[in-house]
Amino acid sequence: MSTSPAPPALNASRFRAAHEADWARLDHLVGRIERRSVRVLDDDDLLALPVLYRSALSSLSVARETSLDRALIAYLEQLCTRAYFQIYGVPGNAWRQVAAFFTRGWPDAVRSLWRETVAAALLTLAGAIAAYLLVAHDPSWFFSIIPDGLAEGRDPSASADALRQVLYHGSAEDALAAFATFLFTHNAQIALFAFALGFAFAVPTALLLVYNGMMLGALTAVYAAKGLAFPFLGWIAIHGTTELFAITLAGAAGFRIGLAIAFPGRVARMDAAVAAGRTAGTAMAGVVLMLLVAGLLEGIGRQTVEVDWQRYAVGAAMLIAWLVYYYLPRGGNARG
Amino acid sequence: MRAVKPRPIETLRRRFITPEGVDLQLVLGGAGERAAAFMIDATIILVTLIVMSLLLGLLGYKSGAVGDRLDAIVVLWLLGFFVLRNGWFTMFEIGGRGATPGKRLMGLRVVARDGKRLTGGAVIVRNAMREIELFLPLTFIGAQRVEGIGDTFLTIFMLAWTSIFLLFPLFNRDRLRVGDLLAGTWVVHNVRGTLAPDLATATPAERRVFSDAALDLYGVYELQTLEDVLRRANPDTMTTVAASIRRKAGLPDDGDDWGFLTDYYAALCARLERGVMLGRRRQDKYAGGR
Helix, strand or coil, X not given: CCEECCCCCCHHHHHHHHHXXXXXXXXXXXXXXXXXXXXXXXXXXXXHHHHHHHHHHHHHHHHHHHCCCHHHHHHHHHHHHHHHHHHHHCCCCHHHHHHHHHHHHHHHHHXXXXXXXXXXXXXXXXXXXXXXXXXXXXXXXXXXXXXXXXXXXXXXXXXXXXXXXXXXXXXXXCCHHHHHHHHXXXXXHHHHHHHHHHHCCCHHHHHHHHHHHHHHHHHHHHHHHCCCHHHHHHHHHHHXXXXXXXXXXXXXXXXXXXXXXXXXXXXXHHHHHHHHHHHHXXXXXXXXXXXXXXXXXXXXXXXXXXXXXXXXXXXXXXXXXXXXXXXXXXXXXCCC | CCXXXXXXXXXXXXXXXXXXXXXXXXXXXXXXXXXXXXXXHHHXXXXXXXXXXXXXXXXXXXXXXXXXXXXXXXXXXXXXHHHXXXXXXXXHHHCCCCCCHHHHHCCEEEEECCCCCCCHHHHHHHHHCHXXXXXXXXXXXXXXXXXXXXXXXHHHHHHHHHHHHHHHHHHCCCCCCHHHHHHCEEEEECCCCCCCCCCCCCCCCCEECCCHHHHCCCCHHHHHHHHHHHXXXXXXXXXXXXXXXXXXXXXXXXXXXXXHHHHHHHHHHHHHHHHHHCCCCCCCCCCCCC
């Protein structure tokens, strides 16, 4: 073993020397974007970014083929990956996304779910009619359908006065705003379940929708027996058109996912699930907003509007507004 | 240098071709890191919730807690709880970083599996599924405890339900949660790394020269293991490795392990690189020399 003055000029060393400055600049730019946003870059940096990114990518390809320096390859891999996601992977401008969601994304997603929506609405209706007939025929069915906690004394044994009391003077919760908030968060959670359970081939979602209809039908039967059907439906309608529509849509979104997984058709099961997930997810964001509106109508609107026909009018107006927003061809009057 | 099995992290590498046609070789986040990230987020959410409740409670206590004041406090609490529970993950992942604070700490981010933009819809789906994966069964069990109706069967069922979803990522190659699967996303490593110094130029100008026989002992795999040893610079390991190389190459011990190993690394690297340039990549010591 002897010593010699000439260091072996490794490819990796020469390669590093030639390109290290470019990599460092790209690293610096990407680091700044990651910490703040792409807006912190001035025009020069912005123009340089894609050029530096492509040169780093080509460095990576070259290094993989010619260099045995693992640290170099690892560095270039993480640099290119970070730059890739900052250039290709980030969501666009937040405000433009929000605007696109309200003008196109939300109504388009809901419209494309129309078959599932009809099915979900029919299931709810079937549940309501079945429960109505059951309870009208034999009031003891009521107790099997409605849990004690929800009935709040509104059962077949209650007097007509007690039932009327609930319709016009509110329940125990007099704090309107707090009640509205509670209803919104509660219903939003239920809708999220209805949606997420669609994953299990849509079966739990269908059960949830039928049960939701049954609760409505059973309560209607109790009121109808005392001749209070018309005011009761008004009490429901003021917020119910929005709320039931929202829960129906959540169920429809769940159906879309469950069906895509069960019957993917010509595409791969995974791809079908992803495509359905995107549409359904957009619709679900809208459903949460609808439930916010429903919560406000229920908590505040219903307690302040106490005339039957006005309640019907508000409910009908909301329903028409939603239908127009979702199903009227674009270019017409859209509301958010 | 004994041949050891490649580290398990290699099984989480995935092909990912950019539009420019380069394979980025993404590294997926492991189950442990994902769990740790979630624990961090859950802890932050819980602590925030407790602090928020205490502050609002104090506010209610001070202001006499009647009528509209109490009302406003209840509204604030309910909305705060809702936003924390459903909004924490979604808000952070929709942002440019694509990661919650927990994921950032663990060096992870959420990206679309097809490499396109991560849309708001995908993030919402991803996190809405968490409702049935975790919160639904927990709520059931919690409600039972509160009402004192300890239905053992239902509790076991719910625990089984949660564990199916919790363990779901372990049963597929890509470590996808059910939410990831539906949203078309996956969680990848996104750590900022620094370029480690070049080992070959960091050595003094005067180098040891090795015979062809001494350099023919090893291949690329051993070279890169030696690189790891040098970068970690653990004296004991270096002594062991240096002794092993000297014994195999029949070289005397000159007492300078670091100098010997860096020189040997540079010489071996130069030789193997020359081979690579000529289309002869010697993968490890078992692949025949020239």
